[in-house]
Amino acid sequence: MSASAIAPSVHSLWTTAAPATEKFPTPHIEYAQLSPTLIVFGVAALGVLVEAFLPRKSRYTAQVGLAVVGLAAAFAAIVALAEKGYGTTKAHIAAMGAVAVDGPALFLQGTILLVALVAVFTFAERRLDPKAHGRHVDSFAAQGSAVPGGDQERAAVRAGFTTTEVFPLLMFAVGGMLIFPAANDLLTLFVALEVFSLPLYILCALARRNRLMSQESAVKYFLLGAFSSAFLLFGIALLYGYAGTVSYSGIASVIDGTAKTTPALASSTQNDALLLIGLAMVTVGLLFKVGAVPFHMWTPDVYQGAPTPVTGFMAAATKVAAFGALLRLLYVVLPGMRWDWRPVMWGVAIVTMVIGAVIAVTQTDVKRLLAYSSIAHAGFILAGVIAIDKSGVSSVLFYLAAYSFVTLGAFAVVTLVRDAGGEATHLSRWAGLGRRSPLVAAVFAVFLLAFAGIPLTSGFAGKFAVFKAAAQGGAMPLVIVGVISSAIAAFFYIRVIVLMFFSEPKADGPSVAVPSPLTSTAIAVGVAVTVVLGLAPQYFLDLADKAGVFVR
Amino acid sequence: MNPANYLYLAALLFTIGAAGVLIRRNAIVVFMCVELMLNACNLAFVTFSRMHGNLDGQVIAFFTMVVAAAEVVVGLAIIVSIFRSRHSASVDDANLMKL
Numbered sequence: 001m002s003a004s005a006i007a008p009s010v011h012s013l014w015t016t017a018a019p020a021t022e023k024f025p026t027p028h029i030e031y032a033q034l035s036p037t038l039i040v041f042g043v044a045a046l047g048v049l050v051e052a053f054l055p056r057k058s059r060y061t062a063q064v065g066l067a068v069v070g071l072a073a074a075f076a077a078i079v080a081l082a083e084k085g086y087g088t089t090k091a092h093i094a095a096m097g098a099v100a101v102d103g104p105a106l107f108l109q110g111t112i113l114l115v116a117l118v119a120v121f122t123f124a125e126r127r128l129d130p131k132a133h134g135r136h137v138d139s140f141a142a143q144g145s146a147v148p149g150g151d152q153e154r155a156a157v158r159a160g161f162t163t164t165e166v167f168p169l170l171m172f173a174v175g176g177m178l179i180f181p182a183a184n185d186l187l188t189l190f191v192a193l194e195v196f197s198l199p200l201y202i203l204c205a206l207a208r209r210n211r212l213m214s215q216e217s218a219v220k221y222f223l224l225g226a227f228s229s230a231f232l233l234f235g236i237a238l239l240y241g242y243a244g245t246v247s248y249s250g251i252a253s254v255i256d257g258t259a260k261t262t263p264a265l266a267s268s269t270q271n272d273a274l275l276l277i278g279l280a281m282v283t284v285g286l287l288f289k290v291g292a293v294p295f296h297m298w299t300p301d302v303y304q305g306a307p308t309p310v311t312g313f314m315a316a317a318t319k320v321a322a323f324g325a326l327l328r329l330l331y332v333v334l335p336g337m338r339w340d341w342r343p344v345m346w347g348v349a350i351v352t353m354v355i356g357a358v359i360a361v362t363q364t365d366v367k368r369l370l371a372y373s374s375i376a377h378a379g380f381i382l383a384g385v386i387a388i389d390k391s392g393v394s395s396v397l398f399y400l401a402a403y404s405f406v407t408l409g410a411f412a413v414v415t416l417v418r419d420a421g422g423e424a425t426h427l428s429r430w431a432g433l434g435r436r437s438p439l440v441a442a443v444f445a446v447f448l449l450a451f452a453g454i455p456l457t458s459g460f461a462g463k464f465a466v467f468k469a470a471a472q473g474g475a476m477p478l479v480i481v482g483v484i485s486s487a488i489a490a491f492f493y494i495r496v497i498v499l500m501f502f503s504e505p506k507a508d509g510p511s512v513a514v515p516s517p518l519t520s521t522a523i524a525v526g527v528a529v530t531v532v533l534g535l536a537p538q539y540f541l542d543l544a545d546k547a548g549v550f551v552r
Numbered sequence: 553m554n555p556a557n558y559l560y561l562a563a564l565l566f567t568i569g570a571a572g573v574l575i576r577r578n579a580i581v582v583f584m585c586v587e588l589m590l591n592a593c594n595l596a597f598v599t600f601s602r603m604h605g606n607l608d609g610q611v612i613a614f615f616t617m618v619v620a621a622a623e624v625v626v627g628l629a630i631i632v633s634i635f636r637s638r639h640s641a642s643v644d645d646a647n648l649m650k651l
Contacts, residue, residue, distance in 0.1 A: 145629075148637050187612050194619045198626045205630055215634040216646040222630050223582055223643070226623055227573050230589035233616065234566055237593050240609055241559070241600035264604045301649045 030094040033081060033101045036074040036109055037182075040175040043070030047168030056161070063167035064124045070171065071120065074178075075113040082106050091551040097247050098188045100328070103547030104393060105182035108324040111401045112317050115408060116174045118522045119313035122412050123166055127516040129208065129422075135160040139307045139415065140206045141214075148211035163206055169199040170313070177317055181324020184332075186236040186246040186282070189325060193232065193289070196321065197225050200314055207307040209422030217305025224288070224298045232285025238278030242268055248333045249552050255336040279334060279341060286329065289322035292382060293352040296375045300363075303371035308423060311367060312411030315374050316404035323381055323400055327393060330385065332550050338388055345386050349478055352379030353485040361492045366414055366425045369492065370407070373451055376489050377403055383482050384466035387473030394548035395465035398541055402450075402458035402533045409526020410447040412519055416440055417510050424510035427496065432505025437512040441500045443527055448497055450530045452490040458533030465541065558599040565592035579631045579641045583624075590620045 031038065043066055050062050081101065084090065091102035099105075126136035140163040146153035176196025183189040205218030240246050243254040244265050253259040254269060268274065288295040303311045334341060356376030363369040381403075384396040417424050417433065417440070424430070434441035450457035463486065467479045515523075533540055565588060572585030594613045601609025635641045 145633060150637075187615060191615060191619065194622065198622060201626055201630060205633060212637060213648045215630070215637060216648050218630045219579060219634050219643070219646055222627050223573070223579065223586070226583070226586045226627065227570075227589075230566075230569070230586055230593065233590060233593040234596065236612075237562075237596035237600065237609075240597065240612070241603070244600075244604035244606060244608075246608060246612065262604075268603065304649050 027096050029096075030101075033086060033094045034099060035077040036081070036113070037099075037175055037178045039070055039074040039077060040113075040171055040178060043067065044168050044171035044175055046070075047171055051165055051168065059164040060124075060126075060162065063164045064120065067120045067167045067171060068117065071113050071117040071174070075110060075117070078106055078110045078113065082110075087547050088549070091549070093184050093249075093551060097249075098185055099179060099182050100184040100551050101182070102551035103549050104324060104327065104397060107397050107544060107547040108181040108320055108400065109178045111320050111404060112174060112177050115316045115320065115404045116170065116177075116313065118405070118408055118525050119309065119317070120167070120170065121518040121522040122309040122312060122408075122415065123170060125309070125415070125516060125519045128415060128418065128513045128519070132157050133160060137208065138162060139208050139309055140166050141208050141211060144202075144206050148215075166203060166206060166310075169203055172196075173199040173203070173313075174317070177321035180321040181328060183325060183328070184248050186239060186248075186251075189329075190229070190233055190236060193229055193285070193325075196318070197229065197289075200310075200318070201225065203310045203314075204302060204306040206310075207305070210305070213305040214307065215305075217302045220305075221298055221302040228285050228288035228295065231281045231288075235278045235281025235283075235285060238274045239282065242271070242274040242278060244268065248328070251333050252336065252552065255334070275337070276340065279337060280344075282329065283326075283341065283344075286322055286326045287348065289318060290326060290382075291319070291375050291378045292348050293355050293375065293379070294348070296352070296356070296378075299375055300368045300371040303374070304365060304367045304425070308367070308411050308415045312408045315370070315411065316407045319374070319378065319381075319407075320400045320404050323385070323396060327385060327396060328550060331388070331393065332552055335388065342386060342388070345382060346475065346478060349379050349382035349386060350481050352376070352382060353482055354379075354488075357485040357488040360489065363492075364427050366427060366430065366496075367411075369427070369496070370410060370414075373489065373493075374407065376485060377451070379485070380463060380466055380482055383470040383475065383478050386475050386478065387469040389469070389473055390545075390548050391465075391469040392473060393550070394541070394544040395462075395469040397544040397547060398537070399462035399466050401540065401544070402462040402529070405526050405529040405533075406447050406450045406457075406459060409523050409530065410444065410451070412522045412526065413440060413444045413447065415519065416513050416515060418513050419508075419510040427499065429506075429510050430496070431499050431503040432509065433512070434501035435505050436509065440512050443523060445497045445500065446527055446530060448493040450534070452493040453486050454490075456531075456534045458530045458537070461533055461537035461541070465537075555599050555603050558595060562592045562596040562599065565589075565595065577642050577644050579634075579643050582643060583627050583631065587620060587624070590616055590623075 086101050087103040087106045094101050126138050129137045142161045143156035146156055173196045176192050179192035183192050201218055201222040204221050205215050207214030243251040291299045353376055356372050360369055360372035381399055384392050450459035453459040453463040471479045569585045569589035573582050576582050594616050597609040597613045
């Protein structure tokens with residue numbers, strides 16, 4: 001008998017079999033349910049290839065076509081998923097627990113895709129700027145790397161270069177934004193945040209006119225954005241240290257005390273500091289992206305300096321994505337902690353509404369005015385977030401959809417009012433605009449009334465829904481502050497309308513450029529959504545209500 | 553050695569980085585301080601990973617490194633472009649837009 005035959009039995013006298021080493025399981029990805037995001041990223045990658053291989057002349061058409069088709073296809077995929085019931089009955093968590101496919105995610109992704117589709121139209125606009133050397137140019141720098149006013153830039157303009165890279169950058173940003181509100185673990189949240197932030201930093205730096213201001217806004221946005229994402233990441237580290245997992249449901253069950261205890265967990269959950277500081281830091285990172293008040297400093301500078309189409313896209317889509325992520329974090333991970341975070345959020349919401357509205361009164365630049373108004377609106381939306389019940393979710397979803405189209409339309413109108421130096425954004429230049437071009441002024445007035453929340457516009461329906469949810473959630477003082485700051489905000493919106501319609505136009509005032517059908521479509525969509533959501537909000541409120549349940 | 557000491561070190565590094573972002577005026581140095589904060593996060597992740605005995609934290613550290621690298625690419629491009637047009641990387645000189 002050979003030694004090898006007895007060896008195992010002898011061996012087993014003084015050893016025991018170790019459990020088989022844990023293998024990494026093959027990830028199981030539900031491609032069909034992730035198709036909207038995958039389509040957008042695929043188109044973005046194709047856009048990079050187009051930049052690399054197509055001759056300069058045909059790039060613009062190819063990029064715009066790709067972007068429009070990609071976004072439309074992704075939206076169709078969202079609708080198909082919603083039709084199959086993934087928003088309601090079949091809601092579940094895909095991609096090994098990384099991404100949630102549920103009502104709020106699909107609703108917000110659909111909103112982001114529509115906003116991006118309209119934004120592509122404003123990005124592609126080429127009739128507003130005067131022709132440079134016989135070629136139509138858009139609002140982006142001829143060559144991003146060239147020094148403003150330098151020889152290289154002049155050569156690039158003479159050669160008719162345009163930065164068609166903005167379309168792939170936009171698509172990458174949209175892809176990140178699609179994942180952000182659907183992220184179901186903190187790692188995915190962080191990666192999605194960076195994926196949509198990094199392209200936005202670059203887009204901010206690419207204005208054709210006022211490039212120094214544009215670059216300055218990019219540096220400010222980048223440094224502050226990186227700073228805030230470092231806070232977010234440290235918060236994630238602390239939450240991981242507390243719960244031993246980064247998945248939302250895992251952390252929630254540890255907070256509730258229903259998780260299976262291990263010795264490590266037993267010692268780490270004794271330390272509430274990890275949980276509280278982690279929660280605070282993650283919230284800081286998200287509130288920065290939202291533009292809520294202690295973390296709003298970047299908003300006016302970035303909105304003013306960035307190319308206006310980018311500002312419109314950023315103001316609308318980033319807010320949708322960031323509020324989606326904030327909602328999911330607070331409603332899925334941290335409902336057990338609501339007695340800790342609600343008072344803080346109350347404070348943030350009140351300060352945001354009041355400061356946004358009050359400082360906006362003193363502004364003299366249209367883009368800065370809209371930036372402060374977006375801060376005030378972040379406060380209104382936060383009031384709905386605080387409600388912490390189902391109506392809170394659905395009212396915030398509706399508000400985001402309504403608000404994003406108003407913002408996009410308003411910034412599209414800002415691109416039209418121009419003088420020799422590009423866009424005339426100083427408010428004094430807008431005096432008497434209603435006399436000179438009644439249509440543009442009237443459209444802008446509609447958007448301003450919607451911002452102010454005047455009945456028969458989408459702004460009123462949204463504000464009503466949000467404040468109603470907040471009042472039902474027991475946040476009555478918040479509603480009172482909200483109504484007062486809406487009144488303050490209405491003052492400066494109405495002031496702009498008065499300025500446009502009831503003051504004498506200046507002799508050397510700005511002219512209103514005649515846009516191509518692209519920008520006209522964008523503005524028309526903005527007006528249409530504003531009016532339809534104002535006159536007949538019920539269908540969309542029901543839609544948001546049906547979509548208002550998170551999967552856990 | 554008690555792994556909690558690494559957490560104190562991570563918190564210290566994070567604080568140094570945050571203080572640097574707020575105090576230093578050169579955009580590159582500010583950016584380096586942000587990177588220091590990200591690395592402090594990595595240290596915390598790896599330490600917690602060890603304390604909990606699972607691999608999540610170590611895997612996240614790799615993701616953080618990749619993200620930090622991507623951030624360097626974008627950030628340095630922006631900082632270099634503003635340096636070339638202004639011959640200064642000071643964040644105090646970037647003051648075209650004020651209230």
